Amino acid sequence: MKIGFYSVVPLDDKKNWSGTMFKMYEQLLIQGYEVVWIPRVLFTEKEEKRFRLIEKVFNKIFNRGYNRHLFTYKAKVAASRLEKNLKNFKMDVIFNPTHVNDFAYLKTDIPVVYLNDANVAQLLNYYHYYSGFGILSKIETKYLEKKTLKNSSYAVFSSDWASNFAIDYYGINKEKVKTIKFGANIIVPEKIDFNKSTDEFTFLFLAVDWIRKRGALAYESLKILKERGYPVKMLIVGCNPEIKADWVTIIPFLNKNKPDEFREIQNHLLSSHFLFVPTKADCTPIAFCEAAGYGLPVISTDTGGVSAHVINGYNGCLLSAEAEAKDYANEIEKLLKSPEKVKEFSENARKLYDKELNWENWGNEFAKIIKKLK
Known part of the structure; x- marks a missing residue:
């Protein structure tokens, strides 16, 4: 045809x-x-x-x-x-x-x-x-x-x-x-190592739109956890907010069509523990499909079409649109206290990718x- x-x-x-x-x-x-x-x-x-x-x-x-x-x-x-x-x-x-x-x-x-x-x-x-x-x-x-x-x-x-x-x-x-x-619109590795170090936890904020994807909310949530004594780090890729903190790394832009920069994106996906994008509005965030391919649990908002790619309690956590920074911090804290649950979410994420994403x-x-x- x-x-x-x-x-x-x-x-x-x-x-x-x-x-x-x-x-x-x-x-x-x-x-x-x-x-x-x-x-x-x-x-x-x-x-x-x-x-x-x-x-x-x-x-x-x-x-x-x-x-x-x-x-x-x-x-x-x-x-x-x-x-x-x-x-x-x-x-x-x-x-x-x-x-x-x-x-x-x-x-x-x-x-x-x-x-x-x-x-x-x-x-x-x-x-x-x-x-x-x-x-x-x-x-x-x-x-x-x-x-x-x-x-x-x-x-x-x-x-x-x-x-x-x-x-x-x-x-x-x-x-x-x-x-x-x-x-996923990027190359995904055939196998994933699910045994990541838990000495510290890296939260990846991968997005271009800092406002709609609510990067400030992600930052405030992790700041609360940092103040509670948890070894968290934030990695921001795709935008350049005015944040100065030694536990936050900002990479304003990476072009996945350039081999060197694509490999850098891959390394960030492989080394991070969570994709944390508490978006305000979304239809189909392709980044969530890509996260699944890399065995990365997602923490986000139950809005729009997000639940098509993130199943709450299976490969990540979805909070209500009204959730505040402390709500995210409390939910994430439960995961940080249970590394085995994080590993389970990670394995489930890859299963979801292999099955349908x-x-x-x-x-x-x-x-x-x-x-x-x-």
Whole structure:
């Protein structure tokens, strides 16, 4: 079968969506499919001006934000152009990861498989860049998303959090909604040494967004444990907060596409005892899949799609969104008093990776969906 892969950039771009798009493309090839790139629709400068004008008028009338990425006029323009573009391709299936707007009004006899890590409606007032929209913009956003979901032969999500929302909120037939968890976007070692020294415990904060991932909360939690006399260290990789403490190491940025820097990331994952990222909002944190591959227990928040990759009490700890630094400190203290439990979590993390948090599993499960479209 030939699959048309709809994407903004060429499919071999390993940076697209933090490497996730490339991993999916790679798996489709491994499964034996012929894959052709369908470039995303481009708009003219005149059309872009109209889009900005619509947003500006809405802002002025309602004094509220407007979802510039997802609205009816833009969706109809995109669908019309995409229909013309598809005439240049011959394919059996269209794979549409993440693009809601362009497919809402698309008319085609070719089956469409839609994929995302969340429903846009779930992100409204959850992610900061999806906050502050006026009520009419929210209604329009949800209407278009529902159309895209209904027009798709299958809707694939990376967590039950997202899948169940599509079924319960939008009324999408549960037979056409599937959950396939993402994998790690980095190379994972074949074997892990689970017998790490417990003379001191290293907590890795691996994230670019210090605010949304709540790095300050992680720091304050570990500071409490430090004051209680526990030998904890914090390793921050990916951002550069203003923290000066001899037990905190900061590495502002490492590029995993550069061999030397990737090896450094690997060493940090192998030498750390926990991945500690008490995120405020997340759909599918790929770093949690990567942590599982390295046998690293995760301490985080029970929010969004996090529980798809971290099972509380199995390969880590998930606290409520309202939990404070002392709550995290108390939960972590229980683990520090029980090194065997830490080792058990570590072993379970790797088991979870081997079972489902890997791209080979994603490819196999996705292939089952494609076979149903023959």
